[in-house]
Amino acid sequence: MTTFVKGHGTENDFVLLDDPDGRIDLTPELIRHLADRRAGLGADGVIRVVRSAAAGQDARAEWFMDYWNSDGSAAEMCGNGSRVFVAHLLRRGWIELDDDTEVLIATRGGVMPVRRRGDLYSIDLGGWQVEGGPAAIASGGDVKVTFPGMPPLPGLSIALSNPHVVVVLPDVATLEALDLTTPPVVEPAPPNGTNVEIVVPLHDQSIRADLGHLRMRVHERGSGETRSCGTGTVAAALAARAWGGNLAPDHWRVDVPGGTLYVDAQGTASEGDSAQLSGPAVIVAEGELIEPAQQG
Ligand SMILES: N[C@@H](CCC[C@H](N)C(=O)O)C(=O)O
Numbered sequence: 001m002t003t004f005v006k007g008h009g010t011e012n013d014f015v016l017l018d019d020p021d022g023r024i025d026l027t028p029e030l031i032r033h034l035a036d037r038r039a040g041l042g043a044d045g046v047i048r049v050v051r052s053a054a055a056g057q058d059a060r061a062e063w064f065m066d067y068w069n070s071d072g073s074a075a076e077m078c079g080n081g082s083r084v085f086v087a088h089l090l091r092r093g094w095i096e097l098d099d100d101t102e103v104l105i106a107t108r109g110g111v112m113p114v115r116r117r118g119d120l121y122s123i124d125l126g127g128w129q130v131e132g133g134p135a136a137i138a139s140g141g142d143v144k145v146t147f148p149g150m151p152p153l154p155g156l157s158i159a160l161s162n163p164h165v166v167v168v169l170p171d172v173a174t175l176e177a178l179d180l181t182t183p184p185v186v187e188p189a190p191p192n193g194t195n196v197e198i199v200v201p202l203h204d205q206s207i208r209a210d211l212g213h214l215r216m217r218v219h220e221r222g223s224g225e226t227r228s229c230g231t232g233t234v235a236a237a238l239a240a241r242a243w244g245g246n247l248a249p250d251h252w253r254v255d256v257p258g259g260t261l262y263v264d265a266q267g268t269a270s271e272g273d274s275a276q277l278s279g280p281a282v283i284v285a286e287g288e289l290i291e292p293a294q295q296g
Pocket residue numbers: 012045069074075076077078079080081162163195220221222223228229230231232
């Protein structure tokens with residue numbers, strides 16, 4: 001019997017499968033079936049919750065977040081998923097985590113520390129880089145991104161644990177009208193595909209001067225448009241910070257269709273040792289899987 005929970009982080013939703021001892025054969029077909037919003041449970045991604053020792057992963061972290069996109073492809077990392085993963089481990093009693101202490105989790109993108117303060121979880125995503133460096137920042141980007149019915153726009157590639165390209169638009173009306181039903185075309189095509197974040201800087205007076213503010217939509221590699229992408233908000237803040245130059249803030253609020261996330265960045269405009277993502281994690285339901293052959 002396989003138990004699961006359904007959860008989300010700012011409405012980026014996941015099915016988490018309990019597999020502490022590494023017994024589940026998680027095929028792309030099973031992932032697509034579970035993620036299907038009509039024939040399955042429905043999710044942007046599927047996370048297998050497995051001990052690192054049972055999955056051949058880094059022993060510094062007891063637990064491995066085995067993350068899969070809804071199309072059945074594997075991803076290195078999921079920022080929103082990492083918070084839901086830790087909330088689930090806590091709820092199961094598989095870890096203990098007091099306020100302001102940290103737990104290490106293993107991901108394909110490396111071992112990362114997660115902290116909790118009340119209902120807010122923060123993860124340190126480690127090193128990052130603006131691909132193309134200062135020249136790409138100065139020219140607006142290193143790639144061209146085309147959305148249906150629009151001329152190509154510059155995009156800035158950000159190497160985090162997973163790949164991102166960030167595009168800036170002038171206003172919220174243009175952002176809301178954007179067609180994300182098909183993948184944006186990125187040229188030259190990144191070798192492993194990419195997540196694409198589209199942002200509008202908000203210059204509202206109500207926000208602190210040391211806190212940047214962005215509105216964002218995202219088209220995720222392997223999942224299509226989602227209501228939030230945690231690593232995507234970090235990439236968006238890093239790109240906006242790079243474009244903003246010396247006076248740009250290190251702290252950012254990013255509003256996505258599913259809620260609000262916060263990003264803290266360290267390092268130069270084009271490279272840094274770490275960036276932190278903070279936001280909520282919600283567990284909505286739990287249950288037992290029925291084997292596909294027994295369904296119907
Ligand atoms: N939604 C996630 C990112 C999930 C993986 C992504 N689609 C990829 O393929 O890199 C997040 O919150 O970071």
